[in-house]
Amino acid sequence: MGLALLPWLMVGLINRTKARWAGRLGPPLLQSVYDVLRLCRKRPVYSETTTAIFRLTPYVGLAATLAAALVVPIIGFRPLWSFSFDFIWLAYLWGLGRAALMLGALDTGSSFEGMGASREATFATLVEPALLLVMGALGATTGTTSLMGAVSQGAHSIEALVAWGASLFALLVVVQAEGARMPVDDPTTHLELTMIHEVMVLDHSGPELAAIQTTAALKLTLGVSLIAALLNPWTGSGPAATGLVVHLLLMVMIAVVIGTIESLWARFQLPVLHRYLFMAVVGGAVALLATTWQGGGL
Amino acid sequence: MLGLTIAGAVLLVGALCALALPNNRARAAAALSTQGLALVITLGSVFPVLAGGPALAESWALSYPLDVVSGEVDALSSFFIAWSLPMTLLGTLYAVGYLQRSFEEGRNGGPHFALLNIIALSFLIIYGSRHAIIFLLGWELAAVSAWLLVIWDYKNQKVRFSAFNYLVSTHVGLLVLVAAFMYLHGQTGSMDFAAFGRTLGVSSGGRSFVFLLLGASFALKSAFFPVHSWLPRAHSAAPAHVSALMSGVIHKAGLFAFLRFTLLIGEPEEWMGWLVLLFGALSALFGVVYAASQRDLKRLLGYSSTENVGIAAMGFGVAYLGLCWDQPALVALGITGGLLHILNHALFKCLLFYAAGAVYRSTHTVDLERLGGLLRRMPRTGWLFLVGALAIAGIPPMNGFMSELLVYAGLLGQTAPGSVENAALVSAAALLGFVGSVSALAMVRAFGVAFLGSPRDSAVTDHGDPPATMLLPMGLHAAGVVLLGLAPSVGVAFIRPVVVLFHSGAAGMAAVDDVLSPLQWACRGLVVGIVVLGLVGWRLGRGARRHVTWGCGYTAANPRMQYTGSSFSQPFVEIFESLSPQRWRVKLSGKIFPPASGHLEVHVADAVEGRIFEVLGRGEQLFVRAAAAIPEQPRYAFGAGLVVLVVLVGLLVAGGVP
Numbered sequence: 017m018g019l020a021l022l023p024w025l026m027v028g029l030i031n032r033t034k035a036r037w038a039g040r041l042g043p044p045l046l047q048s049v050y051d052v053l054r055l056c057r058k059r060p061v062y063s064e065t066t067t068a069i070f071r072l073t074p075y076v077g078l079a080a081t082l083a084a085a086l087v088v089p090i091i092g093f094r095p096l097w098s099f100s101f102d103f104i105w106l107a108y109l110w111g112l113g114r115a116a117l118m119l120g121a122l123d124t125g126s127s128f129e130g131m132g133a134s135r136e137a138t139f140a141t142l143v144e145p146a147l148l149l150v151m152g153a154l155g156a157t158t159g160t161t162s163l164m165g166a167v168s169q170g171a172h173s174i175e176a177l178v179a180w181g182a183s184l185f186a187l188l189v190v191v192q193a194e195g196a197r198m199p200v201d202d203p204t205t206h207l208e209l210t211m212i213h214e215v216m217v218l219d220h221s222g223p224e225l226a227a228i229q230t231t232a233a234l235k236l237t238l239g240v241s242l243i244a245a246l247l248n249p250w251t252g253s254g255p256a257a258t259g260l261v262v263h264l265l266l267m268v269m270i271a272v273v274i275g276t277i278e279s280l281w282a283r284f285q286l287p288v289l290h291r292y293l294f295m296a297v298v299g300g301a302v303a304l305l306a307t308t309w310q311g312g313g314l
Numbered sequence: 315m316l317g318l319t320i321a322g323a324v325l326l327v328g329a330l331c332a333l334a335l336p337n338n339r340a341r342a343a344a345a346l347s348t349q350g351l352a353l354v355i356t357l358g359s360v361f362p363v364l365a366g367g368p369a370l371a372e373s374w375a376l377s378y379p380l381d382v383v384s385g386e387v388d389a390l391s392s393f394f395i396a397w398s399l400p401m402t403l404l405g406t407l408y409a410v411g412y413l414q415r416s417f418e419e420g421r422n423g424g425p426h427f428a429l430l431n432i433i434a435l436s437f438l439i440i441y442g443s444r445h446a447i448i449f450l451l452g453w454e455l456a457a458v459s460a461w462l463l464v465i466w467d468y469k470n471q472k473v474r475f476s477a478f479n480y481l482v483s484t485h486v487g488l489l490v491l492v493a494a495f496m497y498l499h500g501q502t503g504s505m506d507f508a509a510f511g512r513t514l515g516v517s518s519g520g521r522s523f524v525f526l527l528l529g530a531s532f533a534l535k536s537a538f539f540p541v542h543s544w545l546p547r548a549h550s551a552a553p554a555h556v557s558a559l560m561s562g563v564i565h566k567a568g569l570f571a572f573l574r575f576t577l578l579i580g581e582p583e584e585w586m587g588w589l590v591l592l593f594g595a596l597s598a599l600f601g602v603v604y605a606a607s608q609r610d611l612k613r614l615l616g617y618s619s620t621e622n623v624g625i626a627a628m629g630f631g632v633a634y635l636g637l638c639w640d641q642p643a644l645v646a647l648g649i650t651g652g653l654l655h656i657l658n659h660a661l662f663k664c665l666l667f668y669a670a671g672a673v674y675r676s677t678h679t680v681d682l683e684r685l686g687g688l689l690r691r692m693p694r695t696g697w698l699f700l701v702g703a704l705a706i707a708g709i710p711p712m713n714g715f716m717s718e719l720l721v722y723a724g725l726l727g728q729t730a731p732g733s734v735e736n737a738a739l740v741s742a743a744a745l746l747g748f749v750g751s752v753s754a755l756a757m758v759r760a761f762g763v764a765f766l767g768s769p770r771d772s773a774v775t776d777h778g779d780p781p782a783t784m785l786l787p788m789g790l791h792a793a794g795v796v797l798l799g800l801a802p803s804v805g806v807a808f809i810r811p812v813v814v815l816f817h818s819g820a821a822g823m824a825a826v827d828d829v830l831s832p833l834q835w836a837c838r839g840l841v842v843g844i845v846v847l848g849l850v851g852w853r854l855g856r857g858a859r860r861h862v863t864w865g866c867g868y869t870a871a872n873p874r875m876q877y878t879g880s881s882f883s884q885p886f887v888e889i890f891e892s893l894s895p896q897r898w899r900v901k902l903s904g905k906i907f908p909p910a911s912g913h914l915e916v917h918v919a920d921a922v923e924g925r926i927f928e929v930l931g932r933g934e935q936l937f938v939r940a941a942a943a944i945p946e947q948p949r950y951a952f953g954a955g956l957v958v959l960v961v962l963v964g965l966l967v968a969g970g971v972p
Contacts (some may be wrong), residue, residue: 060855063863065691065768068699075851079843083836099832104722105710111751112709115758122762122861122877125687130877133762137755138885144751145744152726152740161727203342218865223854271461290889300744302735311733 023233024048033275052226060222065125074227077113081234084109085091088238089245098164103151121202121216132215142293143193149300150183153307167245175310181304186299198278315370317359321352325435329428338417345427347970349403363392383445389811404787405555411783414446421664429459446495457484464552476551482689483544488533494527511578535568539597546616554671561619562660570671580890584638591631597624598749603893606756607883607918611670611680622659626652632724646822651720653809658713662705665791667700682879684771685764694779696765701792703757708750711837713798723829759882768873
């Protein structure tokens with residue numbers, strides 16, 4: 017039961033943290049659940065310009081994110097399914113979700129939504145190589161080729177520590193980009209200067225919007241879970257109960273950190289935002305270099 | 315081999331009939347029926363080889379200068395023949411509908427249909443021959459037939475120029491190929507590929523030289539970086555089915571020949587593998603970055619061909635490294651990934667070109683800036699284009715994801731002997747990830763701008779979906795895309811005997827199956843999930859109200875305010891300005907309420923081609939200046955020419971030419 021509510025708890029925690037930084041009490045932790053239930057009861061409004069694409073893509077995105085959730089170690093010690101190169105499956109499923117969102121946005125024929133889709137597509141191109149570099153580097157350290165293997169490595173030497181730290185930073189930037197968090201994107205506005213994701217769902221209503229909000233919460237949880245699994249020294253080894261508890265505590269901590277960053281930093285200007293995202297690629301490259309150094313090359 | 319010879323003869327008869335028969339309907343029927351018959355005969359001959367049987371081989375004893383001509387159809391040739399001929403048949407079927415208006419205006423379709431038969435015949439020659447001269451004959455036949463097919467619209471000067479550009483490029487490649495063959499003939503004294511293998515199988519400076527020559531020729535044929543610029547130009551000029559066949563089928567002959575010579579090389583050197591990987595990666599990178607900014611839909615698809623051929627070459631580079639490092643798993647992953655990607659690319663690229671052709675036939679434009687909202691008026695074409703677009707972006711559950719996955723598995727499998735090599739492979743994988751996401755950008759842009767939203771130019775009218783002769787090839791290709799996406803083992807089953815040729819065998823294919831099987835189930839589960847959630851969502855959305863698109867309170871929105879293709883790609887192109895420079899022609903007043911109408915035009919030129927011609931131009935200037943510096947003495951020119959002639963003849967006589 018708690019596990020099913022985990023995505024919304026994450027979003028609720030981030031919103032609570034932001035509210036506390038702003039001096040407010042903040043909404044209830046499960047506010048997003050009430051929002052989704054309310055939206056499901058509403059009758060949607062479709063634009064006359066849209067086609068079946070608009071009606072179907074929110075559910076395609078939800079299905080893609082649910083499929084991605086199968087391979088991510090959400091509950092700490094093991095994902096539901098682990099196989100070789102599952103991180104490629106993860107990356108490309110995120111790509112499917114993104115493509116679905118962009119197609120839904122372009123379907124409305126609105127210039128605003130086209131703008132959001134264009135920015136989303138551009139910044140996604142910088143994020144994907146970062147993820148692959150991180151996974152390649154971590155996999156080379158552990159000699160494994162799956163997501164679970166990559167994150168369950170400990171830091172045994174200076175080079176491994178550097179790789180681990182750089183990977184953490186790169187993953188944090190990736191989560192900020194994918195989860196539409198500051199300083200990459202502002203999740204509270206859809207105005208031209210500040211938005212990427214929020215504007216793509218401007219025309220969605222009712223059950224479609226509920227599906228999209230669920231997808232967003234789930235994607236954020238997956239990303240946070242990846243980082244927590246990397247931080248957790250008990251991932252993949254040691255007692256399962258300890259690993260689980262530590263994992264959940266780490267996820268709470270990371271949610272608070274993300275909320276804090278959102279409260280203290282403004283979003284970067286669009287012309288320079290790609291440099292921040294490129295730092296994720298640099299982080300991945302540093303991790304790869306550290307791994308190569310450790311392996312005896314250079 | 316008898317079957318293939320009969321099939322070739324049938325195709326030739328069909329070509330002659332297509333030229334001789336009186337009306338277009340009969341000509342089309344002749345071409346289609348003979349291609350169908352040849353297809354059946356060929357598949358019957360070739361399937362046993364693909365099922366693991368022995369290769370078909372035959373030799374014909376002819377007189378000088380060909381001596382003995384041998385032909386052999388092994389698993390590699392069979393793989394390529396098995397899908398080239400059906401796709402040519404589907405292209406011919408598409409042509410019947412696509413060119414219908416021209417036929418109604420009185421054009422003679424005979425040469426066109428005959429050339430389509432000749433193309434199919436040239437495939438049999440290229441893929442079946444083992445004699446260098448016959449191979450070159452087939453190569454040239456395919457190139458010239460393709461050129462003649464491209465200039466269907468010969469009254470248009472731009473079309474003639476683009477086709478001429480293609481002709482010159484392909485003949486430059488031919489020259490290089492002839493040079494390579496001449497060198498090999500000089501070393502071995504024979505024109506047979508098996509004899510070439512004697513030189514190619516031994517590591518030496520000569521082999522490296524020949525490898526570079528062959529690589530350059532095949533790179534030009536298959537439109538690799540940096541010699542890719544003729545492809546988008548030819549594709550935007552040619553009729554849709556010709557572009558589809560060129561991109562999907564004809565230019566894969568370059569990759570086939572590359573693999574054929576790899577088999578002769580046996581165990582390559584490591585720098586060869588890195589070179590192939592490098593040029594594959596560069597082709598993928600440049601192809602996709604240019605594809606993201608094109609406004610002509612067919613040019614976009616042409617650049618995307620360069621990208622996909624680059625991805626296949628990355629797979630082959632991985633296989634080369636596997637051959638060099640003695641890693642059968644790596645060889646299997648690389649070869650299977652590359653060949654599966656070639657097959658997948660043929661499937662979805664032809665589909666996309668057919669859909670683009672349907673759009674052109676309906677609206678008379680393929681300019682993204684003028685299209686929009688076509689999904690409502692051409693639903694079948696639109697949905698089929700979507701299937702192709704998702705496949706080419708490598709998005710699961712379509713087939714492009716499966717073949718790219720195999721290339722990833724080769725790059726990220728940590729089978730390299732050293733950590734530096736491993737880091738290089740991981741970097742290549744990251745580049746492939748970048749290419750994948752940019753390709754998603756390009757394809758979402760192409761589909762979204764052309765088919766979604768509202769029409770951007772009210773002057774463009776459309777005539778709805780194309781006829782069944784055009785929809786059937788599209789549908790069949792889409793079915794192939796979905797099939798190979800959900801069950802890639804079907805495609806892998808045909809590639810298995812090819813991998814055996816590379817001495818990889820069971821251990822290697824086990825690695826491929828290990829990688830593919832969990833993902834096959836994952837993709838099927840994903841499709842089930844999408845269908846279930848889609849049905850649930852559809853039910854939840856019943857009883858919805860309809861209204862206009864939310865314009866944030868602005869009530870006078872019009873379709874011209876939508877994001878266009880160039881606006882969509884603008885942020886991306888600005889970040890990567892150095893790779894694809896833009897040219898802006900701007901006349902804007904800068905005021906919020908401008909007094910007069912303004913003008914903005916954005917062009918993305920092919921910087922690679924521009925640079926090549928700039929260098930050539932500077933070389934030509936140097937040459938002209940040097941030639942001008944030689945003083946002109948007409949009295950002595952005759953004597954000098956005579957001396958040169960005598961020296962040349964003397965050299966030839968000394969060299970032993972009879």
